[in-house]
Amino acid sequence: MYRETEIIKDAPQFGEPGFGDLVINVGPQHPATHGVLHLIITLNGETIKDIKPNLGYIHRSIEKMCESLTYRQFIYVTSRMDYLSAHINNHACALVVEKGLQVEVPERAQVIRVLFDELTRIASHELWWGAMAMDLGAFTPFFHSFRERETINVIMEETCGARLTMNYYVPGGVMWDLHPDFQKRVKDFITLYKKKIHEYDELVTGNIIFQNRMKGIGYISPEDVISYGCTGPVARGSGVHSDIRKVSPYSIYSKLDFDEVLETGGDSFARYVVRIKEMHQSIKIIEQLIDNIPEGDFQAKTKAVLKLPKGEYYQSVETARGELGVYIVSEGGTTPYRIKFRSPGFSNLSALNHMIKGGKIGDLIAAMGTLDLVIPDIDR
Amino acid sequence: MFIKDYIKDIASALKSLATGMKMTGYYFTHHKEIITEQYPDNRDTLVLAERFKGEVVMPHDENNEHACTGCTSCELACPNGSIKIITKFDVDAETGKRKKAIDTWVYHLDLCTMCGLCVEACPTNAIKMAPTFEHSVFDRNKLVKKLNEDGSKVRAGVE
Numbered sequence: 001m002y003r004e005t006e007i008i009k010d011a012p013q014f015g016e017p018g019f020g021d022l023v024i025n026v027g028p029q030h031p032a033t034h035g036v037l038h039l040i041i042t043l044n045g046e047t048i049k050d051i052k053p054n055l056g057y058i059h060r061s062i063e064k065m066c067e068s069l070t071y072r073q074f075i076y077v078t079s080r081m082d083y084l085s086a087h088i089n090n091h092a093c094a095l096v097v098e099k100g101l102q103v104e105v106p107e108r109a110q111v112i113r114v115l116f117d118e119l120t121r122i123a124s125h126e127l128w129w130g131a132m133a134m135d136l137g138a139f140t141p142f143f144h145s146f147r148e149r150e151t152i153n154v155i156m157e158e159t160c161g162a163r164l165t166m167n168y169y170v171p172g173g174v175m176w177d178l179h180p181d182f183q184k185r186v187k188d189f190i191t192l193y194k195k196k197i198h199e200y201d202e203l204v205t206g207n208i209i210f211q212n213r214m215k216g217i218g219y220i221s222p223e224d225v226i227s228y229g230c231t232g233p234v235a236r237g238s239g240v241h242s243d244i245r246k247v248s249p250y251s252i253y254s255k256l257d258f259d260e261v262l263e264t265g266g267d268s269f270a271r272y273v274v275r276i277k278e279m280h281q282s283i284k285i286i287e288q289l290i291d292n293i294p295e296g297d298f299q300a301k302t303k304a305v306l307k308l309p310k311g312e313y314y315q316s317v318e319t320a321r322g323e324l325g326v327y328i329v330s331e332g333g334t335t336p337y338r339i340k341f342r343s344p345g346f347s348n349l350s351a352l353n354h355m356i357k358g359g360k361i362g363d364l365i366a367a368m369g370t371l372d373l374v375i376p377d378i379d380r
Numbered sequence: 381m382f383i384k385d386y387i388k389d390i391a392s393a394l395k396s397l398a399t400g401m402k403m404t405g406y407y408f409t410h411h412k413e414i415i416t417e418q419y420p421d422n423r424d425t426l427v428l429a430e431r432f433k434g435e436v437v438m439p440h441d442e443n444n445e446h447a448c449t450g451c452t453s454c455e456l457a458c459p460n461g462s463i464k465i466i467t468k469f470d471v472d473a474e475t476g477k478r479k480k481a482i483d484t485w486v487y488h489l490d491l492c493t494m495c496g497l498c499v500e501a502c503p504t505n506a507i508k509m510a511p512t513f514e515h516s517v518f519d520r521n522k523l524v525k526k527l528n529e530d531g532s533k534v535r536a537g538v539e
């Protein structure tokens with residue numbers, strides 16, 4: 001630890017580079033960081049010179065924990081990574097285990113999974129929309145987005161038994177069949193969504209203060225998106241074709257009719273527009289499937305004890321934030337030898353310094369809001 | 381040109397402000413479309429979803445019998461070790477054979493993450509998830525529960 005005199009001795013003198021710089025800490029407990037993210041920001045006046053994200057405050061060693069859990073048990077832990085798209089995380093894990101076991105998932109289970117994935121995506125984007133508007137000082141949008149999100153949560157609660165960390169997907173299908181009210185509830189949700197979605201544009205998108213704070217802020221070029229490994233709406237906001245549902249389709253996504261949303265702005269506003277349009281695409285997918293849920297089993301027959309053959313397995317899915325990859329090395333036992341999660345939040349956060357360097361500190365919050373960071377996903 | 385852009389900016393700002401305020405006014409005058417939801421204080425009339433995963437319970441019938449054979453499937457399925465089953469040997473009154481049965485079904489609610497894997501694993505449907513949501517207690521020892529009631533035994537015919 002530095003004593004006081006040593007800090008003064010180390011500080012740059014007048015004329016030296018770095019003189020007059022102010023180092024401030026945003027977080028780890030800060031309302032604008034959506035969790036325990038610690039940013040060490042070097043400021044010159046109000047201009048940002050450098051941002052160092054300091055991670056690890058919510059590190060729970062999920063990857064190591066998974067090594068001692070069986071292939072049925074480890075799925076529930078991944079709900080705690082990116083808790084806003086818990087279903088999609090579970091989907092990735094279920095897919096990779098099914099790939100190893102070479103289990104054919106029933107058609108009904110696949111449709112149920114895609115339906116819940118898209119509902120999760122809408123719920124996640126709605127929470128993001130409210131939270132981002134709250135970052136910029138608007139409190140009302142949060143309630144508006146939570147009205148629709150609550151409807152989705154009720155659907156989840158009824159079928160999966162939980163509202164956030166569902167653990168509904170199991171290797172070979174889903175845990176239980178759909179609740180009898182499911183279709184009616186989803187149709188009610190679509191009606192509500194279509195009736196109320198114009199409020200989002202009226203309240204926030206069209207607002208001139210909001211647009212001035214978003215346009216041209218946090219620009220990242222397509223080349224930098226690729227070199228930083230950003231995925232999801234961050235990449236698509238810069239015009240990089242990166243939707244895993246289109247690039248390497250999994251489950252039944254190749255049979256569905258939906259568009260990959262691409263914007264070319266590369267700034268915060270483009271990322272905002274991508275997420276808003278993605279919600280419409282998710283609604284389009286749900287509308288295609290909700291009346292066409294095939295009859296049949298909801299779960300394939302699997303053995304009581306799952307053992308993956310020796311080898312390496314990888315599967316990536318498109319979560320609400322980007323590409324989530326699950327990599328399993330199996331030695332042939334009941335538990336994985338090694339698990340690695342490629343989480344979208346980590347790569348997206350690493351581009352933050354590049355995006356905002358030279359900008360103002362107020363822009364940092366706007367740019368960080370559109371990255372849609374979930375800290376437990378970054379730290380795992 | 382500058383003046384023209386300046387006036388245009390002001391006009392569009394006022395327009396967007398009016399659009400936002402129009403909606404605020406709509407919700408101000410329509411009290412029935414209230415958005416916020418209250419904490420469920422109405423415990424007696426509150427109906428939670430039947431599948432809601434609140435805690436693990438073991439249903440007993442009117443003869444104080446349950447369906448748990450003590451096979452420890454749930455204990456093996458639990459990822460957190462929140463289930464511990466202590467077994468004993470019962471002597472059958474008619475045949476005189478020693479038979480394995482549960483002595484205590486220990487449930488650590490404080491370790492449980494409500495994943496539902498134990499219910500999924502149970503071969504006799506002896507346990508289920510109950511829709512309760514308020515678990516806070518002042519003493520953490522109260523979260524360690526014994527699910528089988530005193531003097532209960534396995535229902536006849538459950539293997």
